[in-house]
Amino acid sequence: MQANQLSLHIGARKLVIGLNWQVETGQCWCVIGRNGAGKSTLLRTLVGMRPPDSGNVSIKGRSLADWPLNALARERAYLAQGRNDAFGYRAIETVLAARHPYQDDRYWDAEDDYRVAMTALRALDVAELAERDVRTLSGGERQRVAIAATLAQDAPLLLLDEPASALDLAHQVGVMELLSRLCRAEQKAVILVSHDLNLAHSVATHALLLMGDGTWQAGPVNEVMTAERLSHCLGYPIDIVRHGKRSIFIPAENTHHE
């Protein structure tokens, strides 16, 4: 996936100016920024749900607008932030719906689609909830079913807007390990939005910081997720503590109030 001179505006406000960005297979990118910085707007644009204000986004060298929708759905899968279920679908049905791009010439819900859907539900530890009405699931269970649907779409590029936000600690770690494995073993590319720097750092190979004024910084995590850059990006001083091989990100003590 490639963004060329991509700019995003909301009214008079510039969220992103002239983003030149390339996401390769096997990479996991974390998008970081304050509330309202434009992370979700960027993801929606990368998916093709919102046109760029200028510049363009392409997949495999072909501009998003030039992709037939079904073919595009086989290239990228998107998990939106939060969800609101108006209808009483069973969990398995919401995951099977993600197989739609593969059902051009076949009967609906073929056996291999069912197998892929159940494998995805199992990977997210929610297989036993397959027959449940999604409106009866807890927030975290529903989120895991939604992630399963994103995986079942079986696209090489996954865009996930705060996938771990509603999950308990064990499932947060589990989902990050799963995404990391998909990048390493299956050469998928992942772009995820997260406010949890530690979780993001545990999985990301690269980071894109949105500074909130249209400027941005992109590169390998070790170059971009520095205390100085993150503090500037998030508007709050951040310390990085080494713990064995790990880097732990913590808000610095705020000396202004002492």
Ligand SMILES: Nc1ncnc2c1ncn2[C@@H]1O[C@H](COP(=O)(O)OP(=O)(O)OP(=O)(O)O)[C@@H](O)[C@H]1O
């Ligand atoms: N349809 C809209 N109409 C007006 N303002 C909008 C619209 N969509 C987004 N915005 C504004 O654009 C800015 C960027 O929103 P966006 O959802 O992309 O931020 P974000 O970085 O994902 O934030 P968060 O961390 O809170 O999820 C925000 O200030 C938001 O209020």
